[in-house]
Amino acid sequence: MWDMRYSSEAFAFGTDPHGFVRKGPCHDGIGATDRLQSKRHLNMISEFEMRNTGMPADMQILLDTYPRDTWQAHPGFKENTEHWLGAHKMFRQLGGIIRVETEKFLDKSRSADDFAARLSYYGDMMVRNLHGHHGWEDHTYFPELMAADPRFTAGLEILEKDHQDLDVVLESFSKTANRVIQLAALDPKQALSEAGGLHSIAEVIEAFLKRHLSDEEELAVPIILHHRLRG
Ligand SMILES: [Fe+2]
Ligand SMILES: [Fe+2]
Numbered sequence: 001m002w003d004m005r006y007s008s009e010a011f012a013f014g015t016d017p018h019g020f021v022r023k024g025p026c027h028d029g030i031g032a033t034d035r036l037q038s039k040r041h042l043n044m045i046s047e048f049e050m051r052n053t054g055m056p057a058d059m060q061i062l063l064d065t066y067p068r069d070t071w072q073a074h075p076g077f078k079e080n081t082e083h084w085l086g087a088h089k090m091f092r093q094l095g096g097i098i099r100v101e102t103e104k105f106l107d108k109s110r111s112a113d114d115f116a117a118r119l120s121y122y123g124d125m126m127v128r129n130l131h132g133h134h135g136w137e138d139h140t141y142f143p144e145l146m147a148a149d150p151r152f153t154a155g156l157e158i159l160e161k162d163h164q165d166l167d168v169v170l171e172s173f174s175k176t177a178n179r180v181i182q183l184a185a186l187d188p189k190q191a192l193s194e195a196g197g198l199h200s201i202a203e204v205i206e207a208f209l210k211r212h213l214s215d216e217e218e219l220a221v222p223i224i225l226h227h228r229l230r231g
Helices: 032-047 061-065 079-106 112-148 150-186 188-227
Strands: none
Touching: 061 188, 079 112, 079 188, 112 150, 112 188, 150 188
């Protein structure tokens, strides 16, 4: 179903510091402290400022020479790059699936149980793989691109900052999603009332990924093609 071949290197940093909890029996219950924490995470999301400016013009000079519609036919476009772009496609799909599934729960076309199982499966897949992917980019991929063409260091640093910002959002997502998953078993009405907050976070993640992944592709792929890297 999901193409997981996209880059074995991407899993080298695959430990998830935010520990997405899979669906299962809740032993601790959901108390007032959890409710307060959940509110705090939603407040963090409402205060979260997503980068709303594109890449500086001088970061796009190679994109003019290597526009997106020419990438696949270029002799420097290798399997590694195709898999990396495939990972981005998977992240976009996962962001969309999680938002849509939450909408289905909110409009009651998904039962609490069914929603919890899907949220657990897709949420875990998204969070775990995004952490692995971004860790690999920060530690391996971006340094390689910077060394090959230091003119684009400023753009790559913008993308690294995106990764840090996304970590904050993913932490809120994990905490809120885990709470909704546990409530789905203990108190489905409360799960429904808190799913609106989860939906807001899912929308932030989807929009964030849309900008970040597109900017990243349009910065990195022209560098790879120009310098014949990765393959
Ligand atoms: Fe990235
Ligand atoms: Fe990426």
